[in-house]
Amino acid sequence: MNKRAQFDKVSLSFETxxxxxxxxxxxxxxxxxxxxxxxIGPSGCGKTTMMSMLAGFQKPTTGKVLFDGRPVAGPGPxxxxxxxxxxxxxxxxxxQNIAFGLTLNANHVPTAERNAICxxxxxxxxxxxxxxxxxxxxxxxxxxxxxxARAYAVKPQFLLMDEPFGALDAQTRSNMQNxxxxxxxxxxxxxxxxxxSVEEAIYLASRIVVVTARPARIKEIIDVPFAYPRDESxxxxxxxxxxxxxxxxxxxxxxxAQQAQMRPVSFSE
Amino acid sequence: MNGAGVRRFGLGLLPWLGAILLxxxxxxxxxxxVSLIPAPHxxxxxxxxxxxxxxxxxxxxxxxRRVFLGVALGxxxxxxxxxxxxxxxxxxxxxxxxxxxxxxxxxxxxxxxxIVYFGVDELAKLVILFYASFFSGVIVMYxxxxxxxxxxxxxxxxxxxxxxxxxxxxIIPLTVPHIxxxxxxxxxxxxxTLVASELIAAQRGLGAMIQNxxxxxxxxxxxxxxxxxxxxALIMDLILRKITARLLVWQDRAxx
Numbered sequence: 023m024n025k026r027a028q029f030d031k032v033s034l035s036f037e038t039x040x041x042x043x044x045x046x047x048x049x050x051x052x053x054x055x056x057x058x059x060x061x062i063g064p065s066g067c068g069k070t071t072m073m074s075m076l077a078g079f080q081k082p083t084t085g086k087v088l089f090d091g092r093p094v095a096g097p098g099p100x101x102x103x104x105x106x107x108x109x110x111x112x113x114x115x116x117x118q119n120i121a122f123g124l125t126l127n128a129n130h131v132p133t134a135e136r137n138a139i140c141x142x143x144x145x146x147x148x149x150x151x152x153x154x155x156x157x158x159x160x161x162x163x164x165x166x167x168x169x170x171a172r173a174y175a176v177k178p179q180f181l182l183m184d185e186p187f188g189a190l191d192a193q194t195r196s197n198m199q200n201x202x203x204x205x206x207x208x209x210x211x212x213x214x215x216x217x218x219s220v221e222e223a224i225y226l227a228s229r230i231v232v233v234t235a236r237p238a239r240i241k242e243i244i245d246v247p248f249a250y251p252r253d254e255s256x257x258x259x260x261x262x263x264x265x266x267x268x269x270x271x272x273x274x275x276x277x278x279a280q281q282a283q284m285r286p287v288s289f290s291e
Numbered sequence: 292m293n294g295a296g297v298r299r300f301g302l303g304l305l306p307w308l309g310a311i312l313l314x315x316x317x318x319x320x321x322x323x324x325v326s327l328i329p330a331p332h333x334x335x336x337x338x339x340x341x342x343x344x345x346x347x348x349x350x351x352x353x354x355x356r357r358v359f360l361g362v363a364l365g366x367x368x369x370x371x372x373x374x375x376x377x378x379x380x381x382x383x384x385x386x387x388x389x390x391x392x393x394x395x396x397x398x399x400x401x402x403x404x405x406i407v408y409f410g411v412d413e414l415a416k417l418v419i420l421f422y423a424s425f426f427s428g429v430i431v432m433y434x435x436x437x438x439x440x441x442x443x444x445x446x447x448x449x450x451x452x453x454x455x456x457x458x459x460x461x462i463i464p465l466t467v468p469h470i471x472x473x474x475x476x477x478x479x480x481x482x483x484t485l486v487a488s489e490l491i492a493a494q495r496g497l498g499a500m501i502q503n504x505x506x507x508x509x510x511x512x513x514x515x516x517x518x519x520x521x522x523x524a525l526i527m528d529l530i531l532r533k534i535t536a537r538l539l540v541w542q543d544r545a546x547x
Contacts, residue, residue: 097448097449099449099450103445103446105442109442111443112542112543113465114464114541122447122450122460123450123451126450126453127451127456128450128451129450172450173450176450176451
C-alpha cells in the first residue's frame, strides 16, 4: 500500500519558564492511502499537536513528518483540515464559504464548475435551503457540515479532523458520523481523526492510535476488525464491546497518569 | 410606515419632547433668571432668523467640511497605522507609549503651538481635527485588529490561499468592522473638538458663531449653535450606522 503520511521518530518540545516541555515524544507510524486513522488519548496530551504538524502549522523539534514522501513545509490544499472550532467565515454566505477554496489561485475552477461543486455539497450536507444565509443563522451541526463541505470542495486527498464533532449533541454527532462515512464511501479519502470518544474512534476508523498522557507517545496501535461500509449495527456486536472496553482501559490508565502528573502543578499555581 | 416603525419613531422622539418640556419647566420654575435661559420657541425663531438672514447654512457647511476633511484624513492615516500596530506585536511595543502620550493630550492644549507652526488659516483647524480623529481612530483600529483570531487565516491556508489572498479575502473583511467603528468614534471626537479648532480666528463655522455670540452675550445664538452641532453629529452618526448595517449584515449583533 501507498504511504501517504509518515511520522518518523517525531518529537516536539518547547521552552517554558518552568523548563523544557515535551509535547510529543518519539512518535512513529505510517498512514496509508485510504486509511482512516483515529488518534485517541486523554485531553491535552498532544494529539492535536500531532495533527498540527501534519497540517503544517508546527514543525517537529526532531524527527520527520512526511507527506507523499516529502517533509511537510506548511499548510496546503492537498491536506484539508477541519478545525475543532469550525472556522466558517462569518462574513461569507454558506455558498460563498464552500466556494472560497475554489476561488483561490491554488485550485481555481471556472464559475460554472464552481457552482456545480457548491450545489453538490450543499445538497450532500443538507444546506441547500441555506445557500444564501450567513453562518450566524446556522446551528452548530450545520456550521460543522459547512466546514466539512468547504474542506471537501477543494478535493483534498487527505483530511485532518480535530475533534470535529466534539461540540455537538449526541443526535447530531451520530448523524454527522454517518454522513462522514457515507461521503468517504463515495469520495474515498485518507483521514486522520483526532478524538477523545472511544465509540467514535471504533465506529469510524480502520486503525486506532492510542497515545499516552503528555508527552504523547504511542501506547498501542489497534486494527479495527470491521469492514466498510459500516452502519450503527456494528455498535451492538460483541467485538465492538470488547474493543471498546480494551481501549477505554488504555485511555483511562493514561487519564489517571495525567491527573497524577498534573496535581502538584495545579496546587502550586 | 408600519405600526412598529411608528412606535419606534415615537419612542425615539419622546426623550426630545421631554427635554423641551424640562427646558420650559426650568424657565418657568422661577429658580433661574429667565433672561439667562432663552425659551425653546425663541431659540427656534433665532434659528430661522440666522438661517434666512445671517447665512447659518454657510456656518454649517464650513464646520461640516472641516470635520469631514479632518476625519477623512485622520482615518486614512489611522487605518494603516492602526493595522500595523495591531498586526505586528513589535510595532505595538515600539509605538504604544508614544501613541498613548499624544492621545492623552487634549487638542485644545495644542492650539497655541498649532497657531505658531500652522498659522491661523484653514490648515490650522484641519491639523487640530486631524490630530483628534487620528488618535481616537488609531486606538480603535489596533485594539480591533489585534483581536482578530488566527483561526480564519489558518483555515484559508489549508484551503490553499497565498499571502496576498489571505490579506484580500480574510484580513480585509475582518478589518472592515473596526474601520467603521474607528470612523464613528473619531467622528464623535472631531465634532467635540470643532469648537476648539474654530477658536483659531475662524470667520465662519458653528464654533466661531458660538465664540462670537459669547462675546456679545447672545445666549439664543449659542443655543442654536450647540443644537446644530449636536444635530449634525447625530445625523452623520445615523448615516454611518446605516452604512455599517448594510456592510456588516453578516455580523451577529444583538439589535432588534
